Amino acid sequence: xxxxxxxxxxxxxxxxxxxxxxxxxxxxxxxxxxxxxxxxxxxxxxxxxxxxxxxxxxxxxxxxxxxxxxxxxxxxxxxxxxxxxxxxxxxxxxxxxxxxxxxxxxxxxxxxxxxxxxxxxxxxxxxxxxxx
Amino acid sequence: xxxxxxxxxxxxxxxxxxxxxxxxxxxxxxxxxxxxxxxxxxxxxxxxxxxxxxxxxxxxxxxxxxxxxxxxxxxxxxxxxxxxxxxxxxxxxxxxxxxxxxxxxxxxxxxxxxxxxxxxxxxxxxxxxxxxxxxxxxxxxxxxxxxxxxxxxxxxxxxxxxxxxxxxxxxxxxxxxxxxxxxxxxxxxxxxxxxxxxxxxxxxxxxxxxxxxxxxxxxxxxxxxxxxxxxxxxxxxxxxxxxxxxxxxxxxxxxxxxxxxxxxxxxxxxxxxxxxxxxxxxxxxxxxxxxxxxxxxxxxxxxxxxxxxxxxxxxxxxxxxxxxxxxxxxxxxxxxxxxxxxxxxxxxxxxxxxxxxxxxxxxxxxxxxxxxxxxxxxxxxxxxxxxxxxxxxxxxxxxxxxxxxxxxxxxxxxxxxxxxxxxxxxxxxxxxxxxxxxxxxxxxxxxxxxxxxxxxxxxxxxxxxxxxxxxxxxxxxxxxxxxxxxxxxxxxxxxxxxxxxxxxxxxxxxxxxxxxxxxxxxxxxxxxxxxxxxxxxxxxxxxxxxxxx
Amino acid sequence: xxxxxxxxxxxxxxxxxxxxxxxxxxxxxxxxxxxxxxxxxxxxxxxxxxxxxxxxxxxxxxxxxxxxxxxxxxxxxxxxxxxxxxxxxxxxxxxxxxxxxxxxxxxxxxxxxxxxxxxxxxxxxxxxxxxxxxxxxxxxxxxxxxxxxxxxxxxxxxx
Numbered sequence: 001x002x003x004x005x006x007x008x009x010x011x012x013x014x015x016x017x018x019x020x021x022x023x024x025x026x027x028x029x030x031x032x033x034x035x036x037x038x039x040x041x042x043x044x045x046x047x048x049x050x051x052x053x054x055x056x057x058x059x060x061x062x063x064x065x066x067x068x069x070x071x072x073x074x075x076x077x078x079x080x081x082x083x084x085x086x087x088x089x090x091x092x093x094x095x096x097x098x099x100x101x102x103x104x105x106x107x108x109x110x111x112x113x114x115x116x117x118x119x120x121x122x123x124x125x126x127x128x129x130x131x132x
Numbered sequence: 133x134x135x136x137x138x139x140x141x142x143x144x145x146x147x148x149x150x151x152x153x154x155x156x157x158x159x160x161x162x163x164x165x166x167x168x169x170x171x172x173x174x175x176x177x178x179x180x181x182x183x184x185x186x187x188x189x190x191x192x193x194x195x196x197x198x199x200x201x202x203x204x205x206x207x208x209x210x211x212x213x214x215x216x217x218x219x220x221x222x223x224x225x226x227x228x229x230x231x232x233x234x235x236x237x238x239x240x241x242x243x244x245x246x247x248x249x250x251x252x253x254x255x256x257x258x259x260x261x262x263x264x265x266x267x268x269x270x271x272x273x274x275x276x277x278x279x280x281x282x283x284x285x286x287x288x289x290x291x292x293x294x295x296x297x298x299x300x301x302x303x304x305x306x307x308x309x310x311x312x313x314x315x316x317x318x319x320x321x322x323x324x325x326x327x328x329x330x331x332x333x334x335x336x337x338x339x340x341x342x343x344x345x346x347x348x349x350x351x352x353x354x355x356x357x358x359x360x361x362x363x364x365x366x367x368x369x370x371x372x373x374x375x376x377x378x379x380x381x382x383x384x385x386x387x388x389x390x391x392x393x394x395x396x397x398x399x400x401x402x403x404x405x406x407x408x409x410x411x412x413x414x415x416x417x418x419x420x421x422x423x424x425x426x427x428x429x430x431x432x433x434x435x436x437x438x439x440x441x442x443x444x445x446x447x448x449x450x451x452x453x454x455x456x457x458x459x460x461x462x463x464x465x466x467x468x469x470x471x472x473x474x475x476x477x478x479x480x481x482x483x484x485x486x487x488x489x490x491x492x493x494x495x496x497x498x499x500x501x502x503x504x505x506x507x508x509x510x511x512x513x514x515x516x517x518x519x520x521x522x523x524x525x526x527x528x529x530x531x532x533x534x535x536x537x538x539x540x541x542x543x544x545x546x547x548x549x550x551x552x553x554x555x556x557x558x559x560x561x562x563x564x565x566x567x568x569x570x571x572x573x574x575x576x577x578x579x580x581x582x583x584x585x586x587x588x589x590x591x592x593x594x595x596x597x598x599x600x601x602x603x604x605x606x607x608x609x610x611x612x613x614x615x616x617x618x619x620x621x622x623x624x625x626x627x628x629x630x631x632x633x634x635x636x637x638x639x640x641x642x643x644x645x646x647x648x649x650x651x652x653x654x655x656x657x658x659x660x661x662x663x664x665x666x667x668x669x670x671x672x673x674x675x676x677x678x679x680x681x
Numbered sequence: 682x683x684x685x686x687x688x689x690x691x692x693x694x695x696x697x698x699x700x701x702x703x704x705x706x707x708x709x710x711x712x713x714x715x716x717x718x719x720x721x722x723x724x725x726x727x728x729x730x731x732x733x734x735x736x737x738x739x740x741x742x743x744x745x746x747x748x749x750x751x752x753x754x755x756x757x758x759x760x761x762x763x764x765x766x767x768x769x770x771x772x773x774x775x776x777x778x779x780x781x782x783x784x785x786x787x788x789x790x791x792x793x794x795x796x797x798x799x800x801x802x803x804x805x806x807x808x809x810x811x812x813x814x815x816x817x818x819x820x821x822x823x824x825x826x827x828x829x830x831x832x833x834x835x836x837x838x839x840x
Contacts, residue, residue: 015235015236015299016236016298016299017235017236017239017298017299019239019752021698021710021712021750023698023700023708023709023710023748024708025700025702025706025707025708027706029702029706029744029746030746030748030763031700031701031702031708031746031747031748031763032700032708032748032761032763033698033699033700033710033748033749033750033761034750034761034825035698035750035752035759035825037239037240037243037827055831055832056823056832064706066705066706066707066708067708068700068707068708068709068710069710070698070710070712072807074799074803074807077803077806077807079712079732081710083707097228097230101224101225101228101230101232102232102234104218104224105220105221105223105224105225105232105234106234106240106241106244107244108218108219108220108223108224108264109219109220109221109263109264109266110241110244110245110248110263111248111260111261111262111263111264112244112247112248112251112260112261113261114259114261115247115251115259115260115829116244116247132732132733238794238795238796239795242755242756242757242794243757243827246756246757246758246826246827246828247827247828247829249756249828250826250827250828250829250830251828251829254829254830256829298798
């Protein structure tokens, strides 16, 4: 399969703070839609999503790696649709550490240390990028 | 793809940023005043780069929390506010020693508040912790914190936040990180300088008091007579029965008769150059006046000039009052300039003028000051070679070298080793309250055979350590722990059982300091590291110069 | 059947998205222009704009399962409705009012909670004129408000 890379303009969209929509599908074909607060740019071919509470999403991608992510580009008045494929989960390393630092900082100022905590960083490969 | 005008604008912006950063670097290097450093940094962040609100926090002495020391852009800067390590953006950055940007905070707070509410409603409110009170704006939309590090040692944290900006960009992060890194060194140096300044003021006060005391006694004390418990510094202190040392003492006896003569003492480290300088002072007619000494490598040239010649009020940024230099304080006495080879060219010129005219101007002053001071200089460098290489003024060299005194290295007078060992054994058994009667033949043979690269000082330290650690009443070979000389062909080998690296590092730093008599520049050279690195290790290991008995 | 409280929630929700899936189990997202609950609470109608209607009816004809998530922006109150596609039709005049109400709720909520960070035009542009009205029956509803309880089924209630 040809390598797909994220266009540079996506980085500011990932940082714009607008919640994203993530869709997954179980192995028996039932879709699942969820709203997430943040996705992290890893490199031109990958994004990472934080795994704080165990959920259907987490379960789905481990059965069926396909996922779809929708970003709101307020500047261009457009949406970005990313077809993703779950690759792996990290519980240590630079990506995990950076995400963990952020979550830990926010949790500590809201009295949520230990509750709002990064369990893992799920790494997804980008398979398709479209702007609509 | 950017068009031409966009590229031109980008280039203009980068050029402007580089100019600003260069100016910051220059201004930070020009001061050792902490408040001035804070002002430069905060002005750059807030007024120049427009980064909303900024705080500087420093790690407290206990190393468990940060305190706000300066702020800009706040109606009421939270000076003194505390942030524990690991709490909030600032505390997390301090604990992890990594920078961090957070944005869209209102959304993040709303998200986490939703979770918090759910936890409370589920009856698990007991799991929730208190919401800490932190400095900063409650409605900040973006924040960035950069750790201020000196070789992975946390000095503090630099923090900026904005209500308007939803997120700080990578470019913002780069700019702030550069300023933070520049300021980390400046802050650390200023902290150390402040500590040294306080110590120096205390010492100056003590010297001035002692000088007044001596003068108030009327006639100066007879040569060789101790003054109120101070050491006699007579010729017998220069121990050695060798021909070389006999010659040295004979020369010194002649020199003391002419108290005006400038003297240059040469010799390797640890050969007793400062002892000779003191003997020359206290055995001369100048004994009643002050003996001042300074190590030329210990201070930057501008500070050395001020130390030696004093300064007028307003001569430079931190010169809040007139200060007399060592030359004025030692009027009638002696100034000992150790490591004269490290003196920079402009100061060499000023010293030469003083030697010729017996007068000088204070830094920033316009009037000549005349004093009667004998200069004794010392060096372990080959000044003649430095003159040939253009690094030392030839005219100053000859002016200093009116009477040269060369001290032989200990390895050239091995016959004096037993005498010195005996002297130090008696001294340290008395001081340390040990009962040690003698040195074994084996140990003495080893002491005589060793080359003593650190000369008499190293021998003294070796005997002191041996007296402290010896088990019986005889100092044996094992008590000496003479180092194995390490050459380029013999790398230090790691034992199969490993080593405590930090302990080894601590021991080497302490030995170098002792060998260099706590002259940090010299100790740094012995260890082959920059002075800053040595200062950091002195702080890290809590090493303190022992006080004179 | 749509529980009454969920119907009330949807009448307050500021944003909603539906996902479908294809033969390869790849999920597809459809940002909605509007949504409403049938008066008899038997179904939900989702208004899909042209940019998100590509292949949706074909997929639903082959795989009827879909999942709709809706959120009240601000408190992050969120539910996910899972169900089965019933039918679809082109969006008509009646749907226009639903579209405009949903769009206005979205604009108001974002401006209230994000302190005017985005202009009204940019926000209104997020909701595009609907092309399709897709109807589905609700089988399950899950709490999706962020927190440890997210994922709990509220309809039918978990035993």
